[in-house]
Amino acid sequence: MDLTRRRFVTLAGATVLGFSASSAPAAQGPLAPWHQRVRRVGQVNFSERDPAEANVEAWADYWASARVDAVLLNVTGMIAFYPSQVPFHRRSRFLNGRDFFGECCNAAKARGIRVIGRLSPDLQWEEVVSQKPEWFMRDRQGHPAPVFSQAPGLYQTCVFTSYFSEFTPAVMREVNGRYDVDGLYANGWPNFRVPSCWCEACRRIGEPGTMEYHRAYMDRCLEIWDLYDGIAREKRPENLFFGNLGGGIRSGLDLKRLGDHAWWFNADNQGRTGATPAWGAAQQGRVAQAVMKGRTITNVTGAWSTGSPMWRNAHKSPAEAESWMAQTVASGMVIWYHWLGAQTGLGEDRRWQETGRRFLNWHARHEEHFVNRQSIADLGIVLGQRTQTFYEPPAPGDAGEYVEGFYYALLESRTPFDFVHEDDLSPETLRKYSALILPNVAFLSDAQCRQLEAFVHSGGSLLATFETGLYDERGRPRPDFGLGKLFGIQKAGERQGARGFMNSSYFRIEQPHEIVRAFEDTNWLPGSEWRVPTRADGQHVLTLVPPFTAYPTEAIHTDVPRTDEPAIVLREQGRSRLVYLPGDVGRTAWRSGHPDVTRLIQNSVNWMTRGRRSVQVDGEGVVELFAWETEPGFALHVLNYNNPNLHRGSIRRHYPIGPQEVRWQLPRAVTIRNASLLRAEARLPVRQKGNVVEFTIPRVEDYEVAALEVTD
Ligand SMILES: [Zn+2]
Incomplete structure (x- = not known):
């Protein structure tokens, strides 16, 4: 019995006694038990x-x-x-x-x-x-x-x-x-x-x-x-x-x-x-x-x-x-x-x-390139399972929609990210992340709030929306935001929204800023359907125009075209950047499909992360990316979702997409021994300068994997 096997058996035996499998190292490699090598x-x-x-x-x-x-x-x-x-x-x-x-x-x-x-x-x-x-x-x-x-x-x-x-x-x-x-x-x-x-x-x-x-x-x-x-x-x-x-x-x-x-x-x-x-x-x-x-x-x-x-x-x-x-x-x-x-x-x-x-x-x-060691992403979405299970949204839809809008925004902007479980916010887990997103993680315990504060105090950045932290872990309402001090915000009223046949809120652009750079020729942006009225000090980039009626047409005007209520609160604290959006922007983006709302999410994330990402993939098409450190080296996965039925029904065929230009900052200096495109089954020419590798994926039919075999 080799060491790995013996260690596995010992640890597996320990689960019966209440020890957790997660305390064991991920059992990988040729000596791992069969069920950890199954492909x-x-x-x-x-x-x-x-x-x-x-x-x-x-x-x-x-x-x-x-x-x-x-x-x-x-x-x-x-x-x-x-x-x-x-x-x-x-x-x-x-x-x-x-x-x-x-x-x-x-x-x-x-x-x-x-x-x-x-x-x-x-x-x-x-x-x-x-x-x-x-x-x-x-x-x-x-x-x-x-x-x-x-x-x-x-x-x-x-x-x-x-x-x-x-x-x-x-x-x-x-x-x-x-x-x-x-x-x-x-x-x-x-x-x-x-x-x-x-x-x-x-x-x-x-x-x-x-x-x-x-x-x-x-x-x-x-x-x-x-x-x-x-x-x-x-x-x-x-x-x-x-x-x-x-x-x-x-x-x-x-x-x-x-x-x-x-x-x-x-x-x-x-x-x-x-x-x-x-x-x-x-x-x-x-x-x-x-x-x-x-x-x-x-x-x-x-x-x-x-x-x-x-x-x-x-x-x-x-x-x-x-x-x-x-x-x-x-x-x-x-x-x-x-x-x-x-x-x-x-x-x-x-x-x-x-x-x-x-x-x-x-x-x-090509199975060796699918044996992963870890994902290469330094952005995490916090998966709030208590919120998903017990939170009651104020409007139609479920708690998943607050996440879906962010998921799509990151997918569309080709941003690598992981989910991070809400009960796994220890410094050890969060070390690899430079920023976290809390898409209406409404239920948060005091301890979770302290963990998130510690993350920010150690240089991490944070983006939260809507009712994040307004309830404790048992769903009991807090008088104010659990992360209010961190974001410099206070609750100014109960959650409110557009009900029935109503204009949703608008966000008024108050000053030039990175997060509104893409929006030309408009003072108003489509805002969130629901929001938590919020107070915050400072000059705000976006302020709220509350919902108003949508019919009859003669009545479609507002007597409140301008408020000082923030629609976004931006803070900088040392290396950390903090973004709080009082609106349910994830859900609104997901339900409406309006590109402005998605763009606002993307701009906010980009501002928070200073536009830094380990892997940049430029090209046409809606693709989803995964970047992994693998046993032989590294692999970048590009999933092409472009098809005649993108949002409904089965994919009948794929619309192939053209060149994808990749710039990848590897986590360490390596020598690339071999690079290939696994779907095309072709050699991949790469240019390397220090830790940065650049290459072009000429075409993606349904899916492509750029696999790098490296020597440390
Ligand atoms: Zn029963």
């Missing part, structure tokens, strides 16, 4: 009927041809895909005496593919309700809670019951005992939000929806996660368990606590629905990176047609699926390619196979 994962999610029709050899051959390291294989819990002896683990009616799981497991293993048993502890059958009534989630009236899809005969199980602590472990141990599995995975749990359950166990805990219930749910999640991880490792020390996560910026679970316990974060974020932006997978990647610190993150790409209307058994637009996979690897995650059903062999629609095989083979050819 591609495949899954055909079998239906109960599939044992009758699936072609096991074709299934295994396909995944071998797609060069996956591991497959997910259905164990389940409501339907057994093998002759289970565990009471209430009902065997598939189509097994016909076969051991379908065993056959698939052997076929995968024969091809050198690892097998992860997929359980689904979230559901059980109606006929079990009378025998094990305590297992089931209940509504307020005490009725068993049906599955959200309303599939007949199935009801949801509750995590606080022995279904999770006894039945599921029994299934896991049976699988461990019979099969050569490498890990266990729970579909359908813990997912993205805390459920509401009024079963007997839950009634003892408290009212669903409250912070107390949320806390108890998270405690239970970690207890169960550790229990399952311990069971997985009874088989072999390097086996593991992981659950199902996702939800992006809107996840209602405490990702920091889960991330600290997890060696593998699976984001069940399979594709777009109507409102999801084209960059939904990349955004999910940034969220998961904030808590996983280099440990394995997979993102499921649904090869099936996600969205509404949906087709679980038809291939989605190949360009859309490929973009999702490109975003997955660009943001440092691992592809988990997913198809449903193996009717007539391996699905009635077979088109998904070539899409996956093509992308995964390309990835396999």
Whole structure:
């Protein structure tokens, strides 16, 4: 046993005792355990009927041809895909005496593919309700809670019951005992939000929806996660368990606590629905990176047609699926390619196979450049999970929109950035950042406020909007801003906004300044829909013109064309620059799509950071950037989102974009041994002067990776 392995086993063992995985170094390199080196994962999610029709050899051959390291294989819990002896683990009616799981497991293993048993502890059958009534989630009236899809005969199980602590472990141990599995995975749990359950166990805990219930749910999640991880490792020390996560910026679970316990974060974020932006997978990647610190993150790409209307058994637009996979690897995650059903062999629609095989083979050819050490970004958006979960916005939309507007503004301005979790604001974490953005992080504890103040006092810059810090961590309103002293602001009234058919506020330009440089020939800019009336000393660059009526046209004028209420407060304190925007500019930018609001955000960020960024990419097109320090050197990822359906529907094809001029200030002096464009599979000529590397990416079709191999 080598040192790395021994250290991993020791640390992994420690998680059971309540130590967190995050205290361990990111397990990387050739000696890291297999699940930290996994690069591609495949899954055909079998239906109960599939044992009758699936072609096991074709299934295994396909995944071998797609060069996956591991497959997910259905164990389940409501339907057994093998002759289970565990009471209430009902065997598939189509097994016909076969051991379908065993056959698939052997076929995968024969091809050198690892097998992860997929359980689904979230559901059980109606006929079990009378025998094990305590297992089931209940509504307020005490009725068993049906599955959200309303599939007949199935009801949801509750995590606080022995279904999770006894039945599921029994299934896991049976699988461990019979099969050569490498890990266990729970579909359908813990997912993205805390459920509401009024079963007997839950009634003892408290009212669903409250912070107390949320806390108890998270405690239970970690207890169960550790229990399952311990069971997985009874088989072999390097086996593991992981659950199902996702939800992006809107996840209602405490990702920091889960991330600290997890060696593998699976984001069940399979594709777009109507409102999801084209960059939904990349955004999910940034969220998961904030808590996983280099440990394995997979993102499921649904090869099936996600969205509404949906087709679980038809291939989605190949360009859309490929973009999702490109975003997955660009943001440092691992592809988990997913198809449903193996009717007539391996699905009635077979088109998904070539899409996956093509992308995964390309990835396999260049996989060393996707082993990341750390992101190269010195700007962070603080991910306020308490705000996302419990804050009630004053107007339509959810708390995620305050973030979405900033996300798009940074994407459009090609600014590299990370998410930073609100419970991870220690000096150690913040050391790499020169600036942080708080997009209406309304709930902040006193301790978090002190951490942010310390960040500024050590030279960091800060931008905050709207109700940031106006509530404590439990959502209790503060009389004034928690960061008021830092920004030099005071609350001057309750939040106000344009309601109904109204002009939103305007921002009046009062004086020339960097943040208004782009706005010519106007005194007014479109302002925020909502704001917190704010007082601040000094001359303001922008002042507020309050909302006024929008109909009838004769009435569209304001009697208050000018106020001394600031629409932006700018401060300098040593090396730090501070920006406070009293308006909900992120949400307003996102909902309105008005370029001025986005531009104001971009100008404010640029002023705060003095326009400095480690990597500058100039060229046409809407692209998203990721810059990584990798095992061989460095990699710059450019995701091209230009397509006929940028904001809605599937990507049908990409509009290729022309030359992208890159100027990259590497964090240290290195010798570049080799530089290449991975998508084009071409050599990349680079110019180097000290730490600065310059090159041109001549063309980006859907995605390009400029990979630098270096010697220190
Ligand atoms: Zn319950």
